[in-house]
Amino acid sequence: MARDTKIVNDIQDDSTAELQAQIAQLKEDIASIAATLTEMGSRKINQARQDASDAYQDIYEQSEDALSSLKDSACSLEQQVTDYVQERPVTSIALAAAFGYLFAALTRR
Numbered sequence: 001m002a003r004d005t006k007i008v009n010d011i012q013d014d015s016t017a018e019l020q021a022q023i024a025q026l027k028e029d030i031a032s033i034a035a036t037l038t039e040m041g042s043r044k045i046n047q048a049r050q051d052a053s054d055a056y057q058d059i060y061e062q063s064e065d066a067l068s069s070l071k072d073s074a075c076s077l078e079q080q081v082t083d084y085v086q087e088r089p090v091t092s093i094a095l096a097a098a099f100g101y102l103f104a105a106l107t108r109r
Contacts, residue, residue, distance in 0.1 A: 085092040
């Protein structure tokens with residue numbers, strides 16, 4: 001009977017040692033998976049930051065181009081109005097008076 005107990009204890013010790021080894025391996029695997037996921041998340045965050053920065057830069061450049069175009073158009077319109085007033089001063093005064101009268105009539109109501 002003592003011999004049977006020793007065999008059972010040996011089997012239990014072997015099983016326990018094997019289970020401990022498997023648990024240690026699982027811990028290592030989980031740590032490795034966690035490190036991989038952390039690295040992947042970090043890469044994704046860096047890529048998202050870079051994409052956002054690129055999009056901001058593109059929008060900034062487009063807005064500068066649009067603003068420049070708008071300024072050019074305003075300057076061109078201003079020059080056209082100035083030229084028209086210089087070429088036809090009486091007509092310009094008459095148009096200004098007519099627009100003033102029309103504006104006053106519309107705002108009174």
